[in-house]
Amino acid sequence: MSEIIIIGEILVEVMAKHLNQRFDQTGEFLGPFPSGAPAIFIDQATKTGSSCAIVAKVGNDGFGRLNIERLQRDGVDVQYIQTVAEKTTGIAFVTYRENGDREFIFTLKDSAAACINRQDITEAMFQGCKYYQINGCSAFNEEMMATIKKAVFLAKAQNARIAFDPNIRKELLEDENFKQFIDFILKNTDVFLPGEEELRFITGLEDEEQAVRKILEQNVRYVVVKRGKRGCRVYDQQSYFDAAPFQVEEVDPTGAGDCFAGTLISLLNQGKSIQEAVLFANAAGAYAVTQKGPMEGTATLEELKAFMRSKGGETRCL
Ligand code: ATP
Numbered sequence: 001m002s003e004i005i006i007i008g009e010i011l012v013e014v015m016a017k018h019l020n021q022r023f024d025q026t027g028e029f030l031g032p033f034p035s036g037a038p039a040i041f042i043d044q045a046t047k048t049g050s051s052c053a054i055v056a057k058v059g060n061d062g063f064g065r066l067n068i069e070r071l072q073r074d075g076v077d078v079q080y081i082q083t084v085a086e087k088t089t090g091i092a093f094v095t096y097r098e099n100g101d102r103e104f105i106f107t108l109k110d111s112a113a114a115c116i117n118r119q120d121i122t123e124a125m126f127q128g129c130k131y132y133q134i135n136g137c138s139a140f141n142e143e144m145m146a147t148i149k150k151a152v153f154l155a156k157a158q159n160a161r162i163a164f165d166p167n168i169r170k171e172l173l174e175d176e177n178f179k180q181f182i183d184f185i186l187k188n189t190d191v192f193l194p195g196e197e198e199l200r201f202i203t204g205l206e207d208e209e210q211a212v213r214k215i216l217e218q219n220v221r222y223v224v225v226k227r228g229k230r231g232c233r234v235y236d237q238q239s240y241f242d243a244a245p246f247q248v249e250e251v252d253p254t255g256a257g258d259c260f261a262g263t264l265i266s267l268l269n270q271g272k273s274i275q276e277a278v279l280f281a282n283a284a285g286a287y288a289v290t291q292k293g294p295m296e297g298t299a300t301l302e303e304l305k306a307f308m309r310s311k312g313g314e315t316r317c318l
Pocket residue numbers: 195225226227228229230231232245246247248250253254255256257258260281282283284285286289
């Protein structure tokens with residue numbers, strides 16, 4: 001029985017060694033690193049004290065084993081990770097630009113992760129589930145959308161809450177099917193975790209408060225707007241508050257949002273207040289960007305407390 005469940009892609013990341021390195025020129029790369037937004041989320045949620053499982057597919061290869069071993073070491077329930085013999089584990093190649101932008105090459109759609117389907121999820125998996133986390137980036141084909149929708153019904157049947165991190169590009173909403181999928185998820189969401197830009201293009205509204213109001217009208221409990229190095233703002237039906245960021249030197253921004261979300265949902269699952277959950281989530285996001293590699297920046301509560309103490313901020317919001 002797992003309290004937090006996620007369904008989605010497990011990948012490895014292979015990163016360019018140098019800034020401004022190009023994909024169309026031969027160069028040196030570092031990795032493989034365990035990755036995939038859902039995998040990072042669930043690793044972080046587990047490390048901060050919740051019982052968690054991921055439903056995923058990897059190839060019968062070293063990249064898959066690297067991920068399974070990492071997740072297992074960190075305490076994630078890996079029994080729902082299947083190995084697909086005829087496919088490889090998904091790979092994300094990434095290179096960084098001087099201005100902080102990232103460029104990716106993904107093999108996701110041809111990988112084992114793209115074989116996840118409705119038959120992979122069952123009622124039994126959701127028994128005792130308290131939070132089902134959805135990552136918009138996992139809805140990368142029709143079958144994944146159908147699988148996630150099925151999971152929403154199974155989770156709701158257990159009275160689980162739905163948390164939704166859109167993690168999508170604006171262009172995807174030009175597809176009517178995808179747009180309808182996002183509308184369906186939002187109607188069922190309890191905790192919504194967009195970035196500032198995502199909130200604007202998902203609602204079609206430029207003004208943040210108006211955009212949030214539109215979302216809250218659908219019975220969403222919390223809208224947590226992530227603002228990168230500026231921290232985050234939390235809205236509920238009545239009001240909002242800001243949670244200040246922790247000042248860090250950014251080494252690698254990948255995974256910050258997933259570590260933030262994993263911590264937030266894990267602490268809400270454990271009955272902590274939204275203020276406390278967000279304080280730790282901010283710390284987890286900040287800590288994540290200080291480590292090279294997408295999943296290398298996940299941290300336990302003890303590690304986060306030590307990090308906050310080092311920044312003089314442990315009791316800031318408590
Ligand atoms: P990504 O998709 O890159 O994983 P995201 O866009 O979903 O991230 P961000 O807003 O970049 O989410 O980061 C999530 C949270 O992590 C922020 O709200 C903030 O609390 C923390 N964070 C991110 N970057 C920094 C930073 N450079 N310094 C301090 N805190 C940061």
